[in-house]
Amino acid sequence: MTRIVNAVKLDFRTGRFYISLYPILFVVALGIGALVRMPIFTVILTIVLGVFISGGVFAISERNHGEKLYGTLPLRRRDVVLGRYMFGLTIGVGATVIAGLLGWLAAAISGSDMGSLGPNRGTLTPGASYDSLIFWAAIGAAFLYYCFSTSVAFPIYFRFGFSKTYVLTMLPLYLVALAGLLVTRYFNVTLGMSDAIQFFDAHIWLLPVVGVVGGAILLAISIWISIGIYAHKEI
Numbered sequence: 001m002t003r004i005v006n007a008v009k010l011d012f013r014t015g016r017f018y019i020s021l022y023p024i025l026f027v028v029a030l031g032i033g034a035l036v037r038m039p040i041f042t043v044i045l046t047i048v049l050g051v052f053i054s055g056g057v058f059a060i061s062e063r064n065h066g067e068k069l070y071g072t073l074p075l076r077r078r079d080v081v082l083g084r085y086m087f088g089l090t091i092g093v094g095a096t097v098i099a100g101l102l103g104w105l106a107a108a109i110s111g112s113d114m115g116s117l118g119p120n121r122g123t124l125t126p127g128a129s130y131d132s133l134i135f136w137a138a139i140g141a142a143f144l145y146y147c148f149s150t151s152v153a154f155p156i157y158f159r160f161g162f163s164k165t166y167v168l169t170m171l172p173l174y175l176v177a178l179a180g181l182l183v184t185r186y187f188n189v190t191l192g193m194s195d196a197i198q199f200f201d202a203h204i205w206l207l208p209v210v211g212v213v214g215g216a217i218l219l220a221i222s223i224w225i226s227i228g229i230y231a232h233k234e235i
Helices: 002-014 016-035 039-063 066-071 077-110 131-160 162-186 195-202 206-231
Strands: none
Touching: 002 016, 002 039, 002 077, 016 039, 016 077, 039 077, 039 131, 039 162, 077 131, 077 206, 131 162, 131 195, 131 206
16 A cells, blocks of 8 residues: 555656646636636536646656656556556546536626526526536536546556547547537526436435446546556556
8 A cells, every 4th residue: 555655646746747737727717617607617627627637647757757767666567557546536536626616616706506508598407496406416427527537548548658649538538528518508408397307406415426436437447457558568
């Protein structure tokens, strides 16, 4: 366990440039969400940027030949992989918490509810107030998206490197988030009263739990794949 913790510390030191950049991006996400009166946009953008930040450690490590450095340390390859995922998970949890706080702040600044689709666009839940439901659904979905993106990207980075695969790997994942926003924004998708809405409104705690459990399963599968890849990679 100590070796894994040491690997996590190395990753934080390696990726500190990207981490220091994140607070500036918070302001951008908050400003855009408040400006267009879509707090959910702030939540999603913060998470998408979190995926970018966590992948930055691969970029810097590749540029500085970090794999060779790690190979000289008393770290097993398994420790390096687990440490990298713990680093990514820490970023993801922090990003999710901050995304929620910024989402509420964007709603307060713009004077809109969490389901607002922007000026003259109405809300996701017309005729009813489901701010808490939408908020926790967004948090659960945001964390699940982060884990999904990380689970897809990390094994690819371990196998082929960051510079060769970043655009091809992350662009489709970014487009998924953008497509979701465009669907709700431009097609005025609404959530009417239904049994599912009423159920989750009465059991809101299930929404983040679904995100956490789903994310944990994705990460577990991805870790297993990455360990197999990295164990046979020539450094």
